[in-house]
Amino acid sequence: MFPASTQSKYWTFSDESDLNRFRQETNMNFIMKHGTNMTEEQRDATFLSAVEERLLLRQHELQLRDFCKHFSPAMPRSVIGTTFHYFKRFYAHNSVMDYHPKEILVTCAYLACKVEEFNVSISQFVANIKGDREKATDIILNNELLLMQQLNYHLTVHNPFRPMEGLLIDIKTRSSLRDPERLRPCVEDLLERSFLTDACVLYAPSQIALAAILHSASKVQENLDSYVTETLFGQHGADKLASLIECVRKIRTMMRNVETVTPPRDTMRQLEKKLEKCRNQENNPASQV
C-alpha cells in the first residue's frame, strides 16, 4: 500500500521547488563535469539549461503518451502510469544531456510492461517502434539495467486508477450524488493529463484521484464538498482537511494548466540540434567514443 511504499518514502517530492532543485542540480552537475574549461558564455552556448531540458522532456512526454496510446496490443492504464513515473523519476536525477530521452522513454515503457505484468516480448514491443528495430532492441535491452539502477530498483508504482475506482464506489455507496458513473470519462481524461504534469511525483495517488473526481464533478455542476468534509474525512480527519484542500487545489491547477500542444517546431528543432551536440557521447550508441 502507498503509505508504506518506496514511492511514498523516496519518490514523492515535497513540492515543486524540491523537484526543480533536483533538476537544477543535475543540469549543473553535467555542465560542471563536461564544461570545466569553458567560460560562462561558452557554457550557455553549448549546453542546455534546466528550462530547456524541461521543454525537451515535455515534448518527449507527449511523444510517450502517443506511443502508449497507439501501442498494440492496447496498454492497460497502469502500464502507462508506471511508464510516466519511471520517466519522471529517471530525469529527476539524470540530465537529458547524459541520456537521450528518446532512448529512455521506450526503455521505461518496456520495463513498465514487465513490472505491471503486461506480457509483451521484446520483438512484439519493438514492432511498435518506427525505424531500425534491431537497433531499438539493443538500446532497450542495454538501458534496462541502467534504468532499474537509476530507479534504485524501486519498481513498484502506485497509480491513481485504483483509488479512483475506490472513490467512485465510495461515492456511489455513501453520497447522494446522482449517477456518479457519468463523471468517469472526464476523470479518466484528467488522470491521463495528470501524467503530463509533475503531480504524480508530488502527491499521493489517492489525492490525485480525488482531485480529478472533484474537478470533473465541478465541471458537471455538482458539488461533492459535503461528501469530502463529512463522509470521507468526518470528525477524525477534520484537522487534515485543510492540507488536503490545499493539495487538491494545486493538483487541479496543474491539471488545468497542462499544455497539450507541442511547443513551436522551430524551437524544438533547435533544441534537438543543441542536444545532439552537447550530449554525453559516451552514452550515445551512434558515436565513435
Place this chain on the structure above:
Amino acid sequence: MDDQVCPRCKTTKYRNPALKLMVNVCGHALCDSCVDLLFLKGEEYFFEVLCKLFPMPRTCSGIERLADWPAGSRHMTHCAGRCTSSMGALIKGIWDVATTCYREVKGVTGVKGYRKWTLWFTSYKLCCTFGLLVREWTNLHKLHAGEVEVLVRPGRELADLCGLRARADEGEVRCVWSSTIMKREIPEKTHQPAVPSGTISLCKNRGLIYLECYLKFILFPGSGACPECRIPLRRNNFRVQLFEDSMVEKEVDIRKRVLRDFNKKEDDFRTLREFNDYLEEVETIIFNLVHSIDVVATNKKIEQYKKDNREIILKNKTKLGREEMELDDLLEEEKFQEKKRKQENINEELEVKKIKMRKKEELIDELMFSNADAKNILENFVQQVEAVKEEKKPVVKVSQFSSGIKFNSQSQNFMPVAKVEEGEPFVYEETELEVDGPLPPSLDAVESRGFTGNIRAESEQERAGGFRSNIACLRVLQEALMGLYHVSHRTELPAS
C-alpha cells in the same frame, strides 16, 4: 596363547596348531570348525538319522550331547591325526558308539600314516552313516580324492539292500569316497531340504562297489544360534579373536557399532559440559550392551537417537572420511620421506666408497711410479685423508619436495564449516496497516454497508478460485483512502 581352547569341541591349540578361535557379537568364542558346523543346514536331521541308526546307550541327541562325548578316543586320534576338529570329534563320537554298541566292528588299522584308514563294518547302515561323516569331513578339510578310503565288509543286510548277495558272499566290498565323486554328485549350494539319499553302483571290471550315499549339507550364511547364549548369529560377523578375554572382544565390537552412530565431535556442542554429558551417555549405552543390562530399552534409545540425529550423523561420517583421508596423505608423505632419506644414505655411502677407492689407487700409483720416498708418500696420504675428513661437512638436506607440497597443506584446503548460531525463535507479530488517511471499512463491513452492491459480482469460476467481490472491493477502497492525509516527508535516496 597355547592354552586357547574351543569351548565346544574342547580342542586346544596344542593339539591342533591350526586352531583359530572366532568370536561374534555375543563375545563367545568358537573354533573355526565349530563355526562351520554351526551353519550346517540339515544338521539336526542328520543327527536324528544318526540317533535312529544307533540306539544309544546314553540319552544323547543332537550335537550338544555328541560334543560332550569323550573327546580323547585314543584309537581315532592315533589313526586320524587330524581328527582334532569338531568334525573329528563327531567321528570320534561315532567311533565310540560303534565300538560300544556294535561289537561287530572288526577293527581299525592305520594304513601308511594317519590319512588312510580302513574300517570294517558289519552293518550297512553303520557303514553308510560313517561314510557320510567322512564325506563331510573330507569336504570340510578339503582332502584330495583317494585320501580317504573306507573298506566295507558287507553283511547280510547290505547284501540284501544292494541285491549283491552273490558278490557279498565273496568277501569285502570296498567303498571309496573321493571328493571327485562328491563334486559330481552334489550340486553346489542347492537349497534343497536335507534328504538322505544313496546310490550304489557296481564297478564290474574292478570288482568294487562304489557306495555313494550322502546327505546334503548346505552351508548357508543365514543364521545359527550361539551354543552358549542362543543369540542368533550371522556367519559373516565371525572374526578371529584378537584379545584373550572374549569380554573385551565383545566390548570392542559393541563400541564399534555404537560409535558408528554416536559420532558427534566436540565441535558439535556449545559447551564442554554438554560434550561430557554426551560422552557419559555413550559409555552408559556401551556398558549396558556389554553387560546385557536393559538391552531392549538401550537399543530403543539408540534407534531414537539415530532417528533424531540422522543429519548430524551423516555429516560427521563424511567428515570422518575426510579426516581419514588426510591421515592417509600424511602417512604417505612420511613414507616418501623415509624412502628418500634411505636413498640419500645409500648415495652417500657409495660416494664415500668411490672416493676411498680413488685415493687408494692414487696412492698405489704414486708408490709405483713416483721417485719420492715411500714413507713420505704414505704420510702425505694419511694427511690428505685427515684433511678430507675435516673438510667434509654435513650435507644440507633438502627438506621440501620439489613440488612444494608441505605437510598439512591438505588440511588447510578444507574450510571449517562455520557453526551456525541459532538466533531467537521467530515470533509472529501482526503487521500494522499504515493508512495515512480515513480508516477503510473492514472486510465484513464492505458487504454489510453495501459497498459491494456497486461492484461487479464475482463469477462462478472466480468464486471457485476463492475470490470474492468483497476482497476486490476492500482493496480499491483501501487504495482510495490510503494516503489521503499524505504530506511528503521524502527521504533522500542513498547515494549510489
